[in-house]
Amino acid sequence: MAASMIGESLESNSLSEKDSLSFEKQEESEGRRMVLFRKVMKKCLDKIMAAGSQEKFANCFSAMRDRNPAEFKSITEQLMEHLQNNIEKEIDLMIKQEDLVHFFNELDRIVAASNTEDSQPAWRPSGNPDKDVIDHVMQVKLAYKEQLKHILQQVENENEKLKDEVLPKREKLLESERRINEKTNDFGEAAEYCIENNSAVSSSLNLIKNIM
Numbered sequence: 283m284a285a286s287m288i289g290e291s292l293e294s295n296s297l298s299e300k301d302s303l304s305f306e307k308q309e310e311s312e313g314r315r316m317v318l319f320r321k322v323m324k325k326c327l328d329k330i331m332a333a334g335s336q337e338k339f340a341n342c343f344s345a346m347r348d349r350n351p352a353e354f355k356s357i358t359e360q361l362m363e364h365l366q367n368n369i370e371k372e373i374d375l376m377i378k379q380e381d382l383v384h385f386f387n388e389l390d391r392i393v394a395a396s397n398t399e400d401s402q403p404a405w406r407p408s409g410n411p412d413k414d415v416i417d418h419v420m421q422v423k424l425a426y427k428e429q430l431k432h433i434l435q436q437v438e439n440e441n442e443k444l445k446d447e448v449l450p451k452r453e454k455l456l457e458s459e460r461r462i463n464e465k466t467n468d469f470g471e472a473a474e475y476c477i478e479n480n481s482a483v484s485s486s487l488n489l490i491k492n493i494m
Contacts, residue, residue, distance in 0.1 A: 315386035316377075323373050327366065334362045 339358045340347045347354040377383065407414050 312383050313387045313390060315390055316383050319377075319382065319386065327369055327373075330369070331362060331366055334358075334365070 336355060336358060339354075343354070
């Protein structure tokens with residue numbers, strides 16, 4: 283009896299060491315949080331499997347057990363083994379589909395980064411409303427300032443666009459005005475010439491009339 287208990291104790295210690303080594307290898311490959319998650323899932327699975335003991339099956343199906351105890355034990359063991367395998371496969375599939383290894387490692391990285399940052403005390407009201415509201419008012423004013431800058435930029439861009447459209451038209455108008463002035467000067471010179479020579483033409487016509 284004592285030898286049996288010692289053997290069971292040694293076997294239990296051996297399994298515990300194997301589990302420890304297995305968890306260490308998993309922690310190296312998957313990360314600490316993933317290993318903890320697997321441990322929690324294993325404990326839950328162990329509790330589920332403990333609910334399906336031979337005694338409980340025997341209590342529920344005593345008539346079947348009495349007919350063939352060996353066959354009943356074999357069937358229940360196969361049933362529990364099949365159930366355990368299916369649950370383990372579902373857990374592994376869930377871990378793979380949800381990409382839990384990546385998310386747990388990312389969570390570790392975020393926690394580590396937050397721990398290295400300089401910790402600052404949380405804000406507390408000073409009791410002076412005018413002072414406490416400064417930060418809020420400043421944020422509102424800064425946001426309004428950015429909004430005004432954006433509007434100003436839009437107006438400046440629109441002005442540049444209008445300037446690019448108006449300048450060529452203005453130059454065209456100035457060129458037309460220059461040409462009109464040139465034509466007006468030509469007409470003025472012609473009119474002056476006609477006025478200057480009108481008296482000479484009139485004298486010639488009067489002389490011709492007298493001769494006739």
